[in-house]
Amino acid sequence: MRSLISILDFSVEELADLIATAEDIAANPEKYQEACRHKTLATLFFEPSTRTRLSFEAAMLELGGNVLGFSEAGSSSAAKGESVADTAKTVSNYANIIAMRHPKEGAPFVASQAATIPVINAGDGGHQHPTQTLADLLTIHREMGRLNDLVIGLCGDLKYGRTVHSLIEAMSRYSGIRFVLISPKELRLPDYVRCNVLDAEGIPYTEVTSLEEAIPQLDILYMTRIQRERFDDAAEYERLKDSYVLTAQKMEHAKKNMAVLHPLPRVNEISVKVDEDPRAAYFRQTLNGKFMRMALILKLLEEAKQNSIREAVDTDGWVYDKVCTNAKCICQTEQELPMAAELIEGVYRCVYCEKKVQ
């Protein structure tokens, strides 16, 4: 039995299989309408969501399955102080698969170690969002006809934007990829993505602040929202919130077949005028998310049927004498969870949130 916590949990071949299944589901939905009969998906959402939760629920319903869950922490026993691990153990008795979104980085990983059913990370704090990446991969594949040989611009909040972190991890495994990282210097990509993924794999990238200057060279422009809820300083958010706005005028300088993606929700970083441009792929992306989540649920439930034993995490290199000081890490709040770190590219990093430890 496997969970999906990081997009790197799946090989490139497995991602290609998921894309092929999603395409088949899109073309022949009737073939799949009983595929998950008598199976139940639990959506445990401790943070707001529209697309991710509803597309998971639509996915399971269209597979003939059932859904249960909650959409805010306040309506679950988390409000009484229940741990993520205890919640996951409990829900394992009521459902066959869990999709969890949580503000603490590493929470779905902790849940996956306690649950006896597969757990899907539906977004953990500012860390990762692998199922958005599944939607992004299908979108890039459909819009461009390939996943290699692309110049990908990522624009906006690269620091807290978890979708960006997972997408970079995924795209770094295809050939001929170059990234243009467009952000204010305060919202640069975190060092664990830069060092462990881009530098470690030798992927070419540039860091720039101007969207106008970057746009003509891009095949994909991935816009993101400045993540207000992750800022410790409200004044800093106010100063940075309007850093980038994609307008119809800026689109005039882009390639004729560039695709604009955005995980949504948008605040004001894409003018609604751009929606009319055929290159605006972000609403098609939301539909692709449902197809990929259907393919994912099918895959994980099939694997769980073949083997109900949880795949063990390799803890050989873990050390327990370091301290994670990231206030947003699950290790700060979860009862009796050991702080653990691992040496990656010469730096000790927390195994839950990947931040440097001391």
Ligand code: NCD
């Ligand atoms: C994203 C998220 O939750 O990280 N939304 C989504 O899942 N489609 C992006 C965002 O909230 O800005």
